[in-house]
Amino acid sequence: MDAKLISKKELLDATGISYGQLYRWKRKQLIPEEWFIRKSAFTGQETFFPRELILSRIHKILNMKDDLSLDELADKLAGPMNDVELSKKQLIRRGILSNSVVQRWIVPGGDERVYAFGELLYFYAADTLLRTGKVGLKDAERLLALLREHYPGCKDQACDLIVMSRSGALSFGLISANAEIRFDEEVKVTARVAMTGLIEQLTGKLA
Incomplete structure (x- = not known):
């Protein structure tokens, strides 16, 4: 497997988050759709993620989720700082x-x-x-x-x-x-x- 990718199972094990949290954050646009990469594996089609990006993003979400609502988090993580x-x-x-x-x-x-x-x-x-x-x-x-x-x-x-x-x-x-x-x-x-x-x-x- 590409070392730059991490499987969904590895991601959940490494971060301690649940399947439900991951997909709820996806629906709330805290995690970009394009980071969910479907690839063939020996067990069939599996979902992978860009390793560094997803681990960094989940770390940020976990650090901020107690102080901000998911909608506020989505705004904060919404991309480039266009007013900079x-x-x-x-x-x-x-x-x-x-x-x-x-x-x-x-x-x-x-x-x-x-x-x-x-x-x-x-x-x-x-x-x-x-x-x-x-x-x-x-x-x-x-x-x-x-x-x-x-x-x-x-x-x-x-x-x-x-x-x-x-x-x-x-x-x-x-x-x-x-x-x-x-x-x-x-x-x-x-x-x-x-x-x-x-x-x-x-x-x-x-x-």
Whole structure:
């Protein structure tokens, strides 16, 4: 089984929640529909989840459910912080982006410019891949261009960002989170990152 996924049974055992709680939270939209992934297993069709995302989300729900109603929780977990606007000084002070990203892309905007959540997400995605060493600054420029042009079309579904290498040259793409993708032997997928995971991480840093 894919190490990035966790089965429903494993999830319930690991968190101590019940089947009823899990699906009640789904109905209340505390857990996104697209995180319920149906896959073939030796016992037939089973439900799996993105391991890190679901464990983080359930931890948050368990920590907050005694203080908030499920409807209030749903509002709090409802996705990107659309009203967020941060200046360069705030980004630097809070350490949300690495110095290399700030110096290359934030500084030219000047001290007075503010950055909304959507723009910060693109920088954060580039920063995340730069930190792995699998992407250089010049390639990150093309990554940012891809996200600005095509990610708005993914807002109604969960998308993964993929990094592909062929003969040493990198390419980038966005695909549905549940989609399986296969290439010929000359193409290697060097990274696959869930955009929903980046949104969760960035939201946590901004909270």
